[in-house]
Amino acid sequence: ESVPTLSKVCRFDHVAYSKSSDGYHLSINQERIEDPVLICEALETYFKSGCLLCDSQVESWRRIGKEYCRQDFNVPVNVRCNHISVDLVRRAGRKLLLPLSANVSNFEQLTRKGQLQEEELDIKHSSPSDNVPLAVPGIFLICCAFMCPCVHARRKERSEHNVLARQLNSMDSVSSIEVGSTSGKIPTTPLRVPPSPSRFSLSPQLSTIGSVNLSINQIIKATQSFSPSLRLGEGGFGTVYKAVLPDGLIVAIKRAKKEHIPALRDEFSNEVELLAKIEHQNLVRLLGYTDKGNERIIITEYVPNGTLREHLDGQHGKILDFKQRLEIAIDVAHALTYLHLYAEKTIIHRDVKSSNILLTESYRAKVSDFGFARTGPSDTEQTHISTKVKGTAGYLDPEYLRTYQLTPKSDVFSFGILLIEILSGRRPVELKRGIDERITVRWAFHKYNVGNPRDILDPLLEEVVDEEVLGKMLSLAFQCAAPTRDDRPDMKEVGEQLWEIRREFRKSFSKSIM
Numbered sequence: 001e002s003v004p005t006l007s008k009v010c011r012f013d014h015v016a017y018s019k020s021s022d023g024y025h026l027s028i029n030q031e032r033i034e035d036p037v038l039i040c041e042a043l044e045t046y047f048k049s050g051c052l053l054c055d056s057q058v059e060s061w062r063r064i065g066k067e068y069c070r071q072d073f074n075v076p077v078n079v080r081c082n083h084i085s086v087d088l089v090r091r092a093g094r095k096l097l098l099p100l101s102a103n104v105s106n107f108e109q110l111t112r113k114g115q116l117q118e119e120e121l122d123i124k125h126s127s128p129s130d131n132v133p134l135a136v137p138g139i140f141l142i143c144c145a146f147m148c149p150c151v152h153a154r155r156k157e158r159s160e161h162n163v164l165a166r167q168l169n170s171m172d173s174v175s176s177i178e179v180g181s182t183s184g185k186i187p188t189t190p191l192r193v194p195p196s197p198s199r200f201s202l203s204p205q206l207s208t209i210g211s212v213n214l215s216i217n218q219i220i221k222a223t224q225s226f227s228p229s230l231r232l233g234e235g236g237f238g239t240v241y242k243a244v245l246p247d248g249l250i251v252a253i254k255r256a257k258k259e260h261i262p263a264l265r266d267e268f269s270n271e272v273e274l275l276a277k278i279e280h281q282n283l284v285r286l287l288g289y290t291d292k293g294n295e296r297i298i299i300t301e302y303v304p305n306g307t308l309r310e311h312l313d314g315q316h317g318k319i320l321d322f323k324q325r326l327e328i329a330i331d332v333a334h335a336l337t338y339l340h341l342y343a344e345k346t347i348i349h350r351d352v353k354s355s356n357i358l359l360t361e362s363y364r365a366k367v368s369d370f371g372f373a374r375t376g377p378s379d380t381e382q383t384h385i386s387t388k389v390k391g392t393a394g395y396l397d398p399e400y401l402r403t404y405q406l407t408p409k410s411d412v413f414s415f416g417i418l419l420i421e422i423l424s425g426r427r428p429v430e431l432k433r434g435i436d437e438r439i440t441v442r443w444a445f446h447k448y449n450v451g452n453p454r455d456i457l458d459p460l461l462e463e464v465v466d467e468e469v470l471g472k473m474l475s476l477a478f479q480c481a482a483p484t485r486d487d488r489p490d491m492k493e494v495g496e497q498l499w500e501i502r503r504e505f506r507k508s509f510s511k512s513i514m
């Protein structure tokens, strides 16, 4: 039995210095740290982040710091002690350090199910006997922060492969996963799977849904016979064209590829039924639908300024500044809050990612692509629905991946990953980078935790971002990407936190130009 004498929550971690029968010891998230070198490293990190210096027991912490590190941790004059929303962090922190071994059997199960040719993505399987922990970013994060020495470097390498491996393995119908990319770069939408049998039945009136009703001939005319010159892009299931209707309205027309039509009926009906119920400025509006003969066509509002991913890649010339990135994050949070809370039924998007965020000319964001969306639990007693895993590798909620239980918190996880992508400019998985940088969330958490949050910022961003604002945004992203759904905030809370961050950003911005 140990009695904590000192206790402090620092970001994701509960740090305690306790007395037990065999003397004093330091523990992080209830995990006792024995190695004095590790203890010093941990304390140093918490001192450097300012966390322990903000504790009322700062003098005691300094004494312990001196004992283990043989150095004085002084209180810098400019330390600010309200740098993170402690309540949320406290909640997130408690459960983050799960017993690693508890997840091994789940990992093995999923590994055995795998049929994917992972060499296509330069991903290797580790054998189940490796006893590699479940590939959950948060666990890596904690490993990164404090437990690294307890996990051998090679294991670390295998583990991050496993993040992908598990995501890939758990997707059904692997043979049809699209890995294709024309440029040889990592594809923007690396892995998607076709929909499973119907979740939404197509009601007869849907062919007249929306305000735009066009015959196939009118669509052919408007798209100049699906002219390549009007092609906006191509997704897993079809090609999207820009079209001008006779009344001058510009629309986007998504046409299913012929070879996919038999399997696509559900994807299209899915998208149509959901879009039809939705009217929100941050969600792409459905205007019409055609389901005739060999054609499946969806007509949506045209969003003129490309995808968020294209902007992060610098494909549109001007680089998004920090304010624009923050506004985009808020728009996406609003869109998801609407889907989760205010639509007729709870809708879970399931494919929140940067290539599904379209931008307007004034850089407002609209969430698109409802191909994987589905309604959440209808019964108030029900916490989740059980369903096959769908989504895009890198953004997939590890708990959903492990349990097949889908809740709106899966979108929250993807949003956390997206937020890091928005800040860093990096894709969630960057296979061409060194082993320590491939899983962006893990790389970012490490940087954040060792007190170098600025290293995470997109190098294309030229402005200096207030460290407190950046810290809060990163802290929020990591909370969203917590491995366990109970530790993630809901989307409404995320939006509210982002508003608060925006207030602070405005304050810091006006100070900087004064």
Ligand SMILES: Nc1ncnc2c1ncn2[C@@H]1O[C@H](COP(=O)(O)OP(=O)(O)OP(=O)(O)O)[C@@H](O)[C@H]1O
Residues within 6 Å of the ligand: 189, 192, 232, 233, 234, 235, 236, 237, 238, 239, 240, 252, 254, 284, 300, 301, 302, 303, 304, 306, 307, 355, 356, 358, 368, 369
């Ligand atoms: N409403 C729209 N307005 C303007 N451009 C659009 C619109 N919808 C899609 N696009 C363009 O078409 C491309 C393909 O979109 P689509 O939703 O089919 O696929 P995706 O989301 O990129 O990929 P996947 O469906 O495989 O995830 C997008 O990347 C975007 O450039």
